[in-house]
Amino acid sequence: MMSKIVNNNKLMIGLVCFIIGLMVAILFNTNKSPSERDTRDTWEIRTALLQEQKDQQTLYEEIENEEQILLEYHNKTEHQQINALKESIDQLKMEAGLTNKEGKGVVLTLEPLFLDNNYQEYPQLNAELLQHFINELNAFGAEDIAIGEQRIIDTTPIRDVNEEVYVNHTSISDLPIEIHILTDEPSQLMNHIDVSEVNDYFALEDIRINIEEKQSITVPMYEGSINLNDLDVVEVEEGEQ
Amino acid sequence: MWLPALFLIVGLALGLLTNITIPDIYTNYLSIAVLAALDTLFGGVRAQLESKFDQKVFISGFFFNVSLAAFLAFLGVQLGIDLYLAAIFAFGVRLFQNIAIIRRILLDRYSKKANK
Numbered sequence: 001m002m003s004k005i006v007n008n009n010k011l012m013i014g015l016v017c018f019i020i021g022l023m024v025a026i027l028f029n030t031n032k033s034p035s036e037r038d039t040r041d042t043w044e045i046r047t048a049l050l051q052e053q054k055d056q057q058t059l060y061e062e063i064e065n066e067e068q069i070l071l072e073y074h075n076k077t078e079h080q081q082i083n084a085l086k087e088s089i090d091q092l093k094m095e096a097g098l099t100n101k102e103g104k105g106v107v108l109t110l111e112p113l114f115l116d117n118n119y120q121e122y123p124q125l126n127a128e129l130l131q132h133f134i135n136e137l138n139a140f141g142a143e144d145i146a147i148g149e150q151r152i153i154d155t156t157p158i159r160d161v162n163e164e165v166y167v168n169h170t171s172i173s174d175l176p177i178e179i180h181i182l183t184d185e186p187s188q189l190m191n192h193i194d195v196s197e198v199n200d201y202f203a204l205e206d207i208r209i210n211i212e213e214k215q216s217i218t219v220p221m222y223e224g225s226i227n228l229n230d231l232d233v234v235e236v237e238e239g240e241q
Numbered sequence: 242m243w244l245p246a247l248f249l250i251v252g253l254a255l256g257l258l259t260n261i262t263i264p265d266i267y268t269n270y271l272s273i274a275v276l277a278a279l280d281t282l283f284g285g286v287r288a289q290l291e292s293k294f295d296q297k298v299f300i301s302g303f304f305f306n307v308s309l310a311a312f313l314a315f316l317g318v319q320l321g322i323d324l325y326l327a328a329i330f331a332f333g334v335r336l337f338q339n340i341a342i343i344r345r346i347l348l349d350r351y352s353k354k355a356n357k
Contacts, residue, residue, distance in 0.1 A: 008296065009289065009294055009296055009299075010244050010245065011244070012285075012296055012299060012300060013244075013245045013282065013285055013286070013289070013299075014244045014245045014247070014248035015248065016245075016278065016281065016282050016285070016299075016303055017245040017246070017248040017249040017252065017282065018248040018249065018251060018252040019252065019278060019303075020249065020252065020275065020278045020279060020282060021248070021249040021250065021251065021252020021253040021254075021255075021256065022252040022253075022255060022256045023256075023271060023274060023275045023278065024252075024253060024256070024275055025252065025253045025254075025255070025256020025257045025261075026256050026261050026262065026263060026271065027268065027271050027272055027275060028256070028257070029256065029257065029260055029261060029262045030262045030263050030265070030268050030271070031268065
C-alpha cells in the first residue's frame with residue numbers, strides 16, 4: 001500500500017516534470033529567432049550569382065590595375081616616380097571632386113510650380129527631398145553633381161538650417177536652382193528622371209523639374225578642405241592573390 | 242528518482258522535436274507559467290523529503306499556481322502595471338527557499354549516513 005502511494009507520487013512529479021519540460025521546450029522554440037528561409041527560385045539565384053561574378057571580375061580588374069601602378073612605381077627612377085605619384089594625386093583629386101570637371105551631361109532646373117497665382121506661397125525646397133533626389137540621381141548613373149555652385153562630394157552634408165537648405169555648409173539660393181550633372185548617358189538619365197516618382201514628391205512641394213541635355217557642362221570643384229581626421233589607415237597584411 | 246528526470250527529458254525532446262511555437266505576445270504568460278511550475282515542483286520535492294507530500298495539494302497547487310501566474314500577467318497587461326513581476330518575485334523567492342531547504346535536508350541525511 002505504502003509503496004503504491006510513493007509510486008503514484010513519483011508518477012505525479014514525473015507528470016509535472018513532463019509538463020515543465022514541454023513548456024520550456026516550447027518557450028525555447030518560440031524565443032529562438034526563426035531562421036530566415038531562402039525563398040529565391042533558381043532564376044533569382046542565378047542572377048545573384050551572375051552579379052557576384054561580375055563584382056568579382058571588377059575587383060580582379062581593379063587589383064590588376066593597382067598592381068600595374070605599383071609595378072610602375074617600382075620600375076621607375078626617382079624623378080619618374082615623383083611624376084607618377086603626382087599623376088596619381090591628380091587622378092585622386094579629380095575623383096574626390098577637388099577639380100573642375102567638364103563633360104556631357106544634364107542641367108536640371110528646379111522651378112516653382114504655380115497652380116494658383118493668387119493663393120499660393122512661394123514654394124521652398126527642403127533638405128530631405130533634395131537628399132532623396134541626389135540619391136536617385138546617383139542611382140540613375142550620375143557621376144558628378146553640383147547643386148548651384150556647390151559640388152557634391154562623398155562627404156557633402158545637405159541639411160535644413162533655419163528653414164534654408166545648406167549644401168556643403170553654404171546656403172543655396174531660393175528657387176529656381178540649377179543642378180549640373182555629369183554623366184555618360186545623358187538621355188538615359190533624363191528618361192529615368194522623367195518617369196521617376198520624385199517628380200510627384202517635388203510637385204507636392206510645388207516644385208517642377210526642368211531637364212535640359214547639354215553636350216558640355218562644367219561642374220565646379222569642391223572648395224572646402226576634406227576633413228579626414230576621423231579616418232584611420234587600416235594595416236592590411238599581404239593577402240592571397 | 243529517475244522517473245521525473247526521464248519525464249523531463251521526454252517532455253523536452255517532445256517539445257523540441259515537434260517544433261511547437263506560440264505567438265510572441267503569449268511568451269510572457271508561458272515563461273511565468275514555467276516559473277510557477279518549477280516552484281510547485283520544488284515545493285513537491287521538499288514535501289516529499291519532509292515526508293508530508295500530499296498528492297492533492299501538489300496537483301491542485303501546480304495547476305492553481307500556473308493559472309494564477311498567467312492570470313496575474315494578463316491582469317498586469319490589461320492594467321498597464323507589470324504585475325507579472327510580483328509573480329516572478331514571489332515564485333523566485335519561494336524557489337530559492339525550497340531549494341535551500343532541500344539542500345539542508347539532503348546534507349543532513351548525508352552527514353547522518355556518514356556518522357553511521
